[in-house]
Amino acid sequence: MIAVQQSARTARVGTARDASPLAGTRLWNSPYLSRDEQRVLEEAASPASSVAPNVDLVREGYGTDRLLVVTEGWVCRYTTTQGGGRQFPAIILPGDVGNLDSLLFERLDFSVRTLTRASVVALSCEQALALAAQHPGIAQTFIWLALVENAILGKWALSLGRRSSKERLAHLLCELSVRLDAVDGNESHFAFPITQEQLADSLGLTAVHVNRMMQYLRAEGLVVIADRIITLPDVESLRRIGGFDPAYLHLDRSVATQLA
Amino acid sequence: MIAVQQSARTARVGTARDASPLAGTRLWNSPYLSRDEQRVLEEAASPASSVAPNVDLVREGYGTDRLLVVTEGWVCRYTTTQGGGRQFPAIILPGDVGNLDSLLFERLDFSVRTLTRASVVALSCEQALALAAQHPGIAQTFIWLALVENAILGKWALSLGRRSSKERLAHLLCELSVRLDAVDGNESHFAFPITQEQLADSLGLTAVHVNRMMQYLRAEGLVVIADRIITLPDVESLRRIGGFDPAYLHLDRSVATQLA
DNA sequence: CGGTTCGTTGAGGCCCATCAATCTATGTGG
């Protein structure tokens, strides 16, 4: 099945055959990098290290001197209110950078935490900044990564502020399917290791209500979940419900077309 | 009154005496720019042009070849749901860039619209990118601008997802007072040209409910509004209500300390 | 002075939170 291959590909970005642990990463696949710049980045990257689920990689108010590039597993950013409420400003999928902010900021204003077991490649911030200063393509890549994050977060804000719970869930599922490159025709199929409570923290809802909305989507035949694998048999309908238009992910010039 | 001077300062970033229309702008005041880089940016900027209130500068799905730097007035980004719901992912204050995304993206995934009469300085995207490639400080400045936008939006997501309407409003007022550099001791005082409907679109609420929460804050003596000027007599209490901590604005290395 | 925008107020209702219990799956130690 194509879908299975895709979910395998998205679950692990780099393969043993690749020269660099960064291979397949958005940082590495950036359309703004020359071969030379790609090579320079590769050399600066540390080997991947494995991290258990539910581990904080960085805590809000603290900093790191390393950029964390996730190559396997799901990671989140989270922030909390004084009352204990938790909200994810981002879900970080294989290939994404977890803490781009560390490039310029001493202290992060969010925490970064693994949702599943994950593989993380580290890159010295100092070195990354120095490389950006020497190589325009690397600098542009960082700008690009930040702008795409921004675009995604902007749509999350729209969901959080103006969409019903059902629409929010549908929109998030559509976004994940596209970001994981798991859309195959009008179907989508990918590993879905996240709990309903974590979904709730992404959507600004309670786990109980996420459960009910998930049941609704299942009853409509728009979502099938089995063995932590999710199938979206009718992506088009789900997109209509969520008001999802993939344009904001700006995949036109990125990895997707590079592979084509 | 110091407060009045501050509100004047924040309402108009550049002054007639400044050589460049960019003067006072976050782009121009970036801590990462050398004098030389500042000068190069100045030369690339067009003179400021005035725009009426409620005018779209760019529409979602379209693009511009110009970076729009707001030097006077308030501007917003907005997105809409299929049902007509509107949400601001950002409020753009004097000194901010309205459409950083245009640097790299053909089409914007939000619209940019004036809330008040505004002055806008344009900067060719092509030229800006070329300058970023030649001048590391300019490239870092763009990264910095994008990361700060991201940090702000992340906190908005926390508000939208997990804070009550009262907390949301308090948090936004605190954020605006700091971004406008209008905090003076435990008081704050600044021009407040935004309607309650526009506030609602920032907060993911209805105008009716914003009105009620505003009344609540006024009744508590935490907000005073007269002649489109807002006064926060007790910033500390307002921050406690909103769970506001200005760290996420990352002002430590920026304009504020540059002026000191 | 009439029109328009914005702020204000009230009544009623719904979406989603809250609280609590049950069920299932997984894992773990004896």
Place this chain on the structure above:
DNA sequence: CCACATAGATTGATGGGCCTCAACGAACCG
């Protein structure tokens, strides 16, 4: 291999925060 513990999913009952609809007042303006 079973008893038990734990995490996650599910279900039900109840309530509240915010929305919706509607009307009115106030300020501004040509």
